[in-house]
Amino acid sequence: MSANKPVDESITFDTFMEGVWRQNPVFVMVLGMCPTLAVTVSAVNAVSMGLATLFVLVSSCFLVSLIRNLVPKEVRIATYIVIIATFVTLVDYIIQAVSLSLYEALGAFIQLIVVNCIILGRAEAHASKNPPLKAVVNALGMGIGFTIGLLALGATREILGAGKLFGFSLFGEHFQPWVVMVLPPGGFFVLGGWLLLFSFMRSRSEKGVAHE
């Protein structure tokens, strides 16, 4: 441990909640868009993708944090990427062993977790400067926030595009599905809609503060 610690080492509730709410990776930072939009055609896919990312995020942040004082500054990004790629390979084989149908549904996007900006971003911005326990707590929050974001998108798209939620039919057989929502354009529209909702709520609450 170096003597001049730039950051506070204490773990607060905020360390965890930062990723879940205030800095939510999907809705606030708009990071890691590729898996977010590509796999959220159904709620089940969305949650599995979220959990896979959560696992990679937590384990790589833990490892990065452990070796943070050993890695020379010049090669840190390369080191982080190799660590992340190792864990992604692990997840890839685990999913393949547990559920082949899920593996086929997610396809190459499991391996594409490597290039998810959230993981590299967290490793660089947080785990490389903080002790292991704090890094894990923060990564856990980020991962849960990411999973919640994916679930919100996946559920919306599945309800609108197929009339189902987690595979259960919601509206009976006369429901006319809004097919475009499970096609690529729907992903952009639904995420745009969610962002719009959040900016609307934010402007409402700011106005409320101004009036008082």
Place this chain on the structure above:
Amino acid sequence: MNESLSQIFIATLLTNNFVLAMFLGLCPFLGVSGRLGTALPMGIATTFVMLVASLCAYGLNLLLSAFHLDFLRLISYIVVIASSVQLVEMVMKKYSPALFRALGIYLPLITTNCAVLGVALFQTARDYNFSQSLAFSLGGGAGFTLALVLMASLRERLQLANVPTLVQGTALSLILAGLLSLTFMGFAGLGGGE
């Protein structure tokens, strides 16, 4: 397996556009597409990295399968991509420092561009041979550039429009991308590949 080269090229360029149909490479798509002047060079740089990555990935895949080291595939691909990005960065810094500064952080971020790794992974998954991989990466790169340039032109126009403050920012870009993606769905069936 039996797709012709032109089919692969047209499919990746239009019908299965990397950005608009497969959601690969969205970070630079939303980040750099503000101005036409940076969108085009960014697209070309990415295409070059894609080409190099695809060729290296093809060779690496042969090597790894020969020695039954499939589990190392992901790690070796990412290392190859990172090195070729470094190369592009060095070349650009020497010959066009202004452009180098304009692209800024997005240049090293090509490493984490899903589209580049996507090319390498998809060509492996689909068992493309050497010339098919070449057509696939060229089509993918051209498609990425096309999407980036279209989006940048639209956003330049949009800056003159009177947009409600609530919608401005990422939400607007996403809805715009959705409309663009709807348009590209009109290309479905082109090239006889479907």
